[in-house]
Amino acid sequence: MRSDLWNRDDAAGLPTVGQILADMSDGAYGGAEYDATYPEYAKPRLW
Secondary structure (H helix, E strand, O other): OHHHOOOOOHHHHOOOHHHHHHHHOOOOOOOHHHHHHHHHHHHHHHO
């Protein structure tokens, strides 16, 4: 199927949302804690 186009993981080298937020806010917001807690925070708000 198109040289396995859909069978690769391109996200391996990308930063997480928490890392991006921490970088943009000079560490005031985001980070590993954000990444760890976001799925539970989002559940009642998105689904």
